[in-house]
Amino acid sequence: MSIDNLFKDAQIEANKGNIYNALLLLKNIWLKFPHNKRVFEEVIKLKNKNLIVLQTSLNQTLIDKYFKLHNEGKTEFVIEDLNKFYNKNKNDLYAVNLLGTFNGLINKFDLAIKFQQKSLYLNFFDQSNYLNLALTFIKCGHSEKALELLEIGRLINKKNTSINLELARLYFSLNKFSLSINVYENLLENNSDKLNINLEYIRTLIKGGESEKALTIIEKLQKNSLPNYKLSNLESLAHYYLNNFKMAQKCVDKALYLNEKNSDSYNIQGSIFEQSGQIDLAILNYKKSTYYNNKNYVAFSNLGVCLSYINEFELSVLNLKKAIEIKKSYFEASYRLGQIQIYTKNFSEGWKNFKYRWKTKDYNHKFLKTSKPILTNFKSKNRNILYWSEQGLGDQVMYGSMFNELSQLSSKVIIKLDERLIKVFKKKHPKIQFYANSDLINEDLYDEHIPFGDIGNYLRLKKEDFLKPNFPYINGKNSTKDFIIKKYKSSNTSLVGISWSSANYLLEKNKSLSLEQLYPILSNKNAVFISLEYKDHSKEMDEFFQKYKIKIFKEPSIDNFKDIEGLSSIIEACDYVITCSNTNAHLCGALNKKTYLLLAKGKGRLWNWSSNNGLSIWYPKIRIYQQEKIGDWTSPINRIKKEILNEKKIT
Template sequence: MPIHNLPHATALLPQALQHFQRGELDQASVLLQRILDRQPRDFDALHIMGVIHAMRGQPQMAVDCLNKALSVKKNNSFVHFNLARALIEMGKHEEALPHHRKATELAPEHAVAWLNYGKSLFELERISESITAFDRALQIQAGYAEALNNKGLALAELGRIPESIACFRQAIAQQPDLTDAHWNLALQQLKLGNYGAAWIDFEFRWGTEGYSKATWAEQKSGWQGNESSASLLLWGEQGIGDQILYASILPELATLPQKKYVALDKRLIPLFERSMPGFEFVDLATVSDALGFAEQLPLGSLPRLFRPDLASFARAHQPYLQADAGRSAELRLKIARGDRLVCGVSWSSKRQKLGACKSLDLAQMLTPLASSRLHFVDLQYGDTAAERQALQQAHGIEVQHVEEIDNFHDIDGLAALIEACDVVITTSNSTAHLAGALGKTTLLLLPLGKGQFWYWAEIDGHIPWYSSIQAFYQREAGNWQHPLQEIKAALETR
């Protein structure tokens, strides 16, 4: 319709609003665009159009519309609220803060506005302030499950685990189907070694971000841990580190009579075939019904059946992975430097969201540790040439890189290289899991709060999953000085 033939904008707005309220976003947006073609600064049309863009998963377009709306009316609490939400979707928490503040200032009794404010403060690591915001939301709306769940996360970040558990339980009591609260409760229970209770809530992981099941897993019966004549598929979930972790239980299943397939990242298969007879290992990426299995279970559900309490870890076979002895012996000849202690090092995690807080620069790791009695070997996956060269030029510290081993693609080769080292120093990544599964003495650097995963928690003074790993913790977030000093002292005793 030509612009000059449009009905008056004010006549179209009620129609657009009706479509919007019925969830008819296409019809609403057509009418809103007609209004904006005639009146580009129509506040209501800009606001509703911005909300529609946000609902369609178009946060940048939402931000553009909502900023235009604010240029017309700068003190509307709902526009500030919706603009802050769109910025959160884009990960722009710092940019969202002034809009959170304005939304809560203009509408101080808006519980969701306080909740969102707290979420951004949490992401910006302003943890105590985030708790204040969550508490304000709870003052306005007692028993607000989302606020309780997020407050629990913030308390856990401060190491106040029992208080965080209480928050998650309250959230579940208010909203039993709140998947994130069940999942968060499981993770904190695991940190305390409350395994029996934790594994029940651990199954809620399938409703959280990053977890999904293939169609073949949904269609097959879930194995209950029993002996059977029916063939069984145990399949890996998440990344290589998680697959190695949960596979620690597999040796206890080797004597079960049924045919046992184990689907893993294909890079792990040569190492596992050597280490664990009694299973047929297959590439996780190619699994289908054609394999002919009758029952299935994700590896992450094995602990619910076989690790109900701390005492059950006594059944674990440690180490449970075996490197290629011949290859390891050859590598030892290449990396040995007389009587110097050969230290394999890995300093970075590429994990999305949390990788940065678990990582440090190579120079940051090794300048406090360097000594004439230590020789460093590169175990880090990815291209490390620039970092190694910069370290040698600036500090005279060599980190030997073994060219024949691709630390990312050749996991069997990496295992042999780890076995050839005297000790491993690493951050929380797949190298740490691999070293632990091989039984290699490992000094593990762990962050405070974010990135300190449940499986590294020390129970009764040790990490139950890996007896050869010793953890060294940050005392303040982002500061590696203290754990590096402790590792230096530990190396001096070897």
């Protein structure tokens, strides 16, 4: 639609008397065309045509008296008195406005919203109406409604400091960092001497991936001001995000020297210890952080996550819920809570909280762009549904355990996933239409859609639901499987698939092993080992052979990264598989192959590896061997070795 047509739509709404809708449309034009000056001309015209005559029976003396009474704890009396004015004149602007304010001050948010909305409709061009209602919506966790109001308020007066500041903060909390940075920079044009605005701006730069720029600004501010622990904390945070952990610690030490009781320093120090695997020290610092500031929702969230690493799940959940209680819009806490709840088999709550992943900073997957509605009702079968992938290859395989059920729940099922997986799923699911992620799917082909990560909220709500898949639900190629067996297997040995590294760049260090660490298992002379690795480990494999004369075979005709059908065929050929937590583990589970899973404790243990009596809840043929101590693989490796030796034949 052209910009002229957009302005016409706004004018039509204004002519109907729908002033708010007209302002909303003008706001959308401004966001889309930020340099268009006509937007502000239209706002001024709209304002001049809708001038109001102030109606009120209140004066400043009485208003001051009300606030004094509120400070004395007599807010209910104030509200009762204001209602008398309101009942006499429903359009008494000050009475309506103050009823919104005082109801909000005693947390009666429903009433606060009712009166603040009425105040807004009595005067669409008073920025304080937008600000007050937005702040109430933020307290209630309705961030998107608050965002709309603040953006309109800024359109009415883009120099209003209070609205700009709250808008910048809200953009920050919604992880819209570039927008937040832009608003802060506009604010600083007239408020460059305001340290608090500079501090918030620097924090936003760091979270928005501009730590180098943040450090430059910090250096300038430090030259022109006295030592400030808040600046030192931000300097530490910037170095932390640049992986300069020694400098981060040095800066946090300085901040603690300046103020030994400041909460943020302990939170940052906890993060430094957490990244180095020192979970006990991380927990200690997060606890100190919450002790010095019982409203530090980030510290409560970090503490909750770290407690889950040491299997303190009840305490973990309590701390994450505390973070959410303090700040409902801190979606990172809700997302982490969802993961832990799914892991601990609280599926109904877990899947609901898992949906908040889309609102977090670190969830880098893109939501599907479509005009079709999201699926919310699985009971109606007369629809065509598109289910689309959003996560890594292994997760897509895991969610594939529900594909057969999906094909029974609608007239047509369309699955969009990684192209490499189509061959292994297609034979087992002939009723499903598969498309690659790169394919553009005509919207006429489906009525509703849903991402893979939301399906569990309908189909995996109790432990018994995980028994529904028909295993195996993927397959390789028989001729390739036979070729591998003939080439590598002999009658007196087991053919064992081996995989020891993860491609997850955030958790690779925590989840992966080395061949050296696996020596106790690989020294088994009754086994032939074939690599399932999809990365090049030839150097490590050669060095291992030179040292121990143990050969790890790699089939040269199959690209384990590109050819998932070929890789699945190798797995099918194996008697059993030993793997860490990676895509191969999921393929083994889907193929119903007996598998020994080496699972990290702490950061490397992902939410989807919960178990029943040591067996994966998603894959009944995967037995899980978890570290007893974070970073130490000795115990799970020895347990696997012992179990293999105790079994004469593994099938």
